[in-house]
Amino acid sequence: MNPVSPVPVIDLSNCDKEAIHTPGSIQPHGFLLTLSDSLEVLQASANLGDWTGLGVRDAIGHPLADVIGAAAARVLAPELGADLGPRPYYVGTVTATNGRHFDVLAHRWDAVLILEFEPVDRAGAADFRQLYSLIGDFLREVNDAGSIESLAELAARQVRSVTGYGRVIVYKFDGDGHGHVMAEDKREDYASYMGQHFPATDIPAQARKLYTMSRLRLIQDANYHPAPLVPALNPATGKSNDLSFATLRSVSPVHLQYMRNMHTMASMSVSLMVKGQLWGLISCHNEDARPLGFEQRTACEQVGEILALCIESREDAADLQFRLDVRRIMVSTLAGLTQGSDFIENLSNVFPELLRFARATGVAVVVDERVLTYGDTPEQEDIQELVDWLTRHDHGDVFHTDNLSSVYPQGGHLIRNASGLMAVPISRIHKHYLLWFRPEYVRTIEWAGNPHDKIVQAAAAGVTLNLSPRTSFAAWRETIHGTSLPWHAGEIELTLEFRTALLGLALERAEQMAALAGELTRSNKELEAFSYSVSHDLRAPLRHIVGFADLLIESSGSEDAQMRQRFLKNIKEAARLAGKLVDDLLSFSQMGRAALRPTTVDMKELVGACVDKLALETRGRNIDWDIAPLPTVWADPTFLHLAMLNLLSNAVKFTAQRDPAVIRVTAEDHAHETVFHVADNGAGFNMEYVHKLFGVFQRLHRMEDFQGTGIGLANVRRIVERHNGRVWANSTLGESATFSFALPKQITNNSNA
Amino acid sequence: MLKPILLVEDNPNDLELTLIALSKSQLANQVIVVRDGAEALDYLHRRGDYAERVAGSPAVVLLDLKLPKVDGLEVLKEIRTTDGLKPVPVVMLTSSKEEQDLVRSYELGVNAYVVKPVDFTEFVRAISDLGIFWAVLNEPPPGSQRYVKPK
Numbered sequence: 001m002n003p004v005s006p007v008p009v010i011d012l013s014n015c016d017k018e019a020i021h022t023p024g025s026i027q028p029h030g031f032l033l034t035l036s037d038s039l040e041v042l043q044a045s046a047n048l049g050d051w052t053g054l055g056v057r058d059a060i061g062h063p064l065a066d067v068i069g070a071a072a073a074r075v076l077a078p079e080l081g082a083d084l085g086p087r088p089y090y091v092g093t094v095t096a097t098n099g100r101h102f103d104v105l106a107h108r109w110d111a112v113l114i115l116e117f118e119p120v121d122r123a124g125a126a127d128f129r130q131l132y133s134l135i136g137d138f139l140r141e142v143n144d145a146g147s148i149e150s151l152a153e154l155a156a157r158q159v160r161s162v163t164g165y166g167r168v169i170v171y172k173f174d175g176d177g178h179g180h181v182m183a184e185d186k187r188e189d190y191a192s193y194m195g196q197h198f199p200a201t202d203i204p205a206q207a208r209k210l211y212t213m214s215r216l217r218l219i220q221d222a223n224y225h226p227a228p229l230v231p232a233l234n235p236a237t238g239k240s241n242d243l244s245f246a247t248l249r250s251v252s253p254v255h256l257q258y259m260r261n262m263h264t265m266a267s268m269s270v271s272l273m274v275k276g277q278l279w280g281l282i283s284c285h286n287e288d289a290r291p292l293g294f295e296q297r298t299a300c301e302q303v304g305e306i307l308a309l310c311i312e313s314r315e316d317a318a319d320l321q322f323r324l325d326v327r328r329i330m331v332s333t334l335a336g337l338t339q340g341s342d343f344i345e346n347l348s349n350v351f352p353e354l355l356r357f358a359r360a361t362g363v364a365v366v367v368d369e370r371v372l373t374y375g376d377t378p379e380q381e382d383i384q385e386l387v388d389w390l391t392r393h394d395h396g397d398v399f400h401t402d403n404l405s406s407v408y409p410q411g412g413h414l415i416r417n418a419s420g421l422m423a424v425p426i427s428r429i430h431k432h433y434l435l436w437f438r439p440e441y442v443r444t445i446e447w448a449g450n451p452h453d454k455i456v457q458a459a460a461a462g463v464t465l466n467l468s469p470r471t472s473f474a475a476w477r478e479t480i481h482g483t484s485l486p487w488h489a490g491e492i493e494l495t496l497e498f499r500t501a502l503l504g505l506a507l508e509r510a511e512q513m514a515a516l517a518g519e520l521t522r523s524n525k526e527l528e529a530f531s532y533s534v535s536h537d538l539r540a541p542l543r544h545i546v547g548f549a550d551l552l553i554e555s556s557g558s559e560d561a562q563m564r565q566r567f568l569k570n571i572k573e574a575a576r577l578a579g580k581l582v583d584d585l586l587s588f589s590q591m592g593r594a595a596l597r598p599t600t601v602d603m604k605e606l607v608g609a610c611v612d613k614l615a616l617e618t619r620g621r622n623i624d625w626d627i628a629p630l631p632t633v634w635a636d637p638t639f640l641h642l643a644m645l646n647l648l649s650n651a652v653k654f655t656a657q658r659d660p661a662v663i664r665v666t667a668e669d670h671a672h673e674t675v676f677h678v679a680d681n682g683a684g685f686n687m688e689y690v691h692k693l694f695g696v697f698q699r700l701h702r703m704e705d706f707q708g709t710g711i712g713l714a715n716v717r718r719i720v721e722r723h724n725g726r727v728w729a730n731s732t733l734g735e736s737a738t739f740s741f742a743l744p745k746q747i748t749n750n751s752n753a
Numbered sequence: 754m755l756k757p758i759l760l761v762e763d764n765p766n767d768l769e770l771t772l773i774a775l776s777k778s779q780l781a782n783q784v785i786v787v788r789d790g791a792e793a794l795d796y797l798h799r800r801g802d803y804a805e806r807v808a809g810s811p812a813v814v815l816l817d818l819k820l821p822k823v824d825g826l827e828v829l830k831e832i833r834t835t836d837g838l839k840p841v842p843v844v845m846l847t848s849s850k851e852e853q854d855l856v857r858s859y860e861l862g863v864n865a866y867v868v869k870p871v872d873f874t875e876f877v878r879a880i881s882d883l884g885i886f887w888a889v890l891n892e893p894p895p896g897s898q899r900y901v902k903p904k
Binding site: 537542 | 764766767769770773791818819822823847848849851869870871872873874876
């Protein structure tokens with residue numbers, strides 16, 4: 001058997017597995033008791049005797065008064081009610097039976113009352129007066145501090161003056177959890193960590209979690225020997241006690257080693273919580289062990305909280321300002337977009353704004369096989385490949401990275417101008433993308449020690465194996481390649497918003513195109529009908545004029561004066577008809593173009609006005625107008641007048657042979673529409689040809705029987721249909737005709753009618 | 754006896770001009786005038802007002818395209834789809850050479866498509882040529898009589 005046992009390799013990632021909130025022991029600069037609700041001692045730290053002279057065995061199962069004395073217990077008892085929460089609360093300063101004074105912190109957690117006793121020199125209560133003036137000063141100075149850095153520096157100075165520690169640093173965590181020292185206050189002989197970076201692994205995940213729960217940690221002496229709890233398991237839970245909130249909680253041996261490696265014997269850290277997140281830490285170091293009283297710790301905690309609040313408001317303001325700026329660019333970009341009809345060209349018109357929008361150096365629009373670029377971008381083929389990759393991997397609505405080559409290995413050669421990429425699909429259906437590129441930003445990070453030097457191996461056999469974090473904190477420079485400046489959360493959010501706006505615009509455009517197409521189809525049809533009419537109906541009278549004029553010339557010698565007279569009359573009438581045709585055609589085409597201006601129309605008034613207008617045509621005729629009560633409708637009065645006039649004029653025309661002529665106008669009220677009928681007892685028409693009745697230039701009668709251009713009923717139909725209504729007609733040939741139309745009660749301005 | 758020419762024309766002016774042109778061409782054929790498509794079909798089918806007419810198809814139908822009730826294209830279609838009427842020569846007379854009308858007419862089997870010239874002299878020549886071609890020169894379907902120019 002091989003005697004060589006494997007060398008244990010312990011790296012800091014093991015720390016992630018260490019249950020640091022249940023160490024089972026405390027730091028020995030005070031003692032801890034756990035109590036039941038009846039204040040009976042359940043557990044005591046093994047060092048109880050060192051502080052009280054009373055053995056642990058004599059304490060377990062006894063009332064609190066037996067352990068610290070009746071007087072002390074009397075002071076504490078009223079403070080130990082059910083309202084105690086997980087945060088340690090100062091419940092008083094007591095003097096134990098042996099005469100020693102202790103500050104007592106109490107909290108309720110893990111189903112027990114936890115009392116922590118820290119020795120003090122004074123018998124009286126902790127004095128916070130000094131704290132008030134200190135905080136007051138800090139608050140005053142905070143108001144004058146401009147930047148977050150100067151605020152942090154102020155806090156560091158305050159904390160050092162309160163604690164007397166050799167070095168106080170404020171560091172901020174970046175997105176990856178690395179800490180960056182942004183402020184420092186130190187004694188001259190201490191090494192400076194200012195500007196340096198601490199790798200994320202220095203603070204394992206569960207420590208971070210603990211830091212967010214409990215705001216302050218203190219290690220007075222890194223060389224302490226932990227005092228275990230007796231009994232080891234919490235009687236209330238049967239498990240190791242959860243000491244997450246206990247001030248005396250013993251820390252990980254790895255952390256103690258870390259401190260020793262850093263030549264720090266005492267340390268304290270205060271969490272900086274911004275918007276519920278661990279934003280950073282105020283970290284205090286001292287080369288020698290150094291106790292720190294409760295009131296001083298409280299002062300530091302307060303400073304930390306004020307600093308966090310200030311950071312929050314400053315960051316909010318800065319973030320708001322940033323978003324406002326980006327939004328302003330976005331709005332002007334969108335404004336520039338809405339102009340042209342070609343979407344891609346529109347986007348390319350606002351390329352400079354798009355660059356500014358995302359603080360990018362290159363931008364590209366990809367529409368199928370088309371790639372338009374602006375600024376410093378990769379080659380077209382590279383962009384196409386990149387987009388192919390993006391479409392294959394669903395990245396949601398926006399994809400962003402500040403280290404493209406790490407997720408897109410084939411993009412290694414794009415590092416120079418495309419280390420950063422933000423991409424949004426700008427079509428729901430097609431492979432259309434908008435891409436922003438940021439160049440590589442080579443950074444030199446100064447680490448507090450080589451962060452990659454994590455794996456510590458026990459040297460040779462026989463050497464005590466220290467659980468060992470890195471040993472060097474000497475500045476170590478690292479150059480970071482392949483990354484761009486990070487994308488701001490505001491930029492990403494506003495890019496999403498921009499995308500939504502783009503999609504909206506595209507949709508709006510599609511609708512406009514559809515409407516335009518409908519409009520074009522309609523005008524085209526009308527144009528065709530128009531030109532057809534012009535070529536047929538308008539040409540005929542011209543031909544007649546020429547024909548009869550020729551005949552007139554030819555017959556100039558003839559004696560037939562009557563014939564010449566007729567030719568002249570024909571010429572005159574053809575000319576008149578040509579004129580009327582032109583007028584009618586123009587009115588017809590105008591009717592198709594003009595917008596409807598609907599309003600409430602009193603049909604009784606409207607019909608009355610039409611009848612008046614027909615007075616000239618009806619002179620000398622015996623016409624019995626039978627106008628029923630008529631309702632009001634919602635319609636364009638001018639158009640509707642024209643339609644009604646056409647119908648009534650037709651009725652007058654086709655009843656020319658009747659005496660009396662009876663023309664009846666009636667209305668029917670239905671749920672969704674109002675129906676009007678214009679009935680006459682005139683010539684009527686053959687129902688066989690009713691389908692042609694409303695067509696342009698369709699006539700059912702000979703020209704010499706009834707004059708007209710064949711446009712009237714076409715006009716009626718168009719007017720009614722533009723109101724989304726219907727027209728129809730009924731007739732008994734030679735007896736009567738009824739023309740009807742229905743207007744919907746709620747019309748939409750339908751331009752496709 | 755000579756077959757008549759059936760002239761289908763609704764417009765009174767066109768009618769007068771065409772009749773003058775036909776008279777100038779000195780054709781001996783009788784000219785039957787009907788005023789709309791429906792009447793033309795009545796004549797061709799020998800029904801309605803024409804139920805009593807002498808049997809036989811016209812030498813040629815001069816058909817206006819735009820007619821009340823039943824238009825020229827519909828009349829043409831009916832002729833070409835009716836046994837007994839199929840062989841009758843049809844000449845479309847129209848004001849325009851709209852492509853759609855031209856295409857449709859030939860699809861329906863028109864024998865000639867003539868745009869009425871604006872110039873009257875030309876119009877007379879066109880009508881005259883048409884009459885001579887269809888009534889005189891054209892070999893009529895079997896069983897019909899040839900026109901013999903009167904001495």
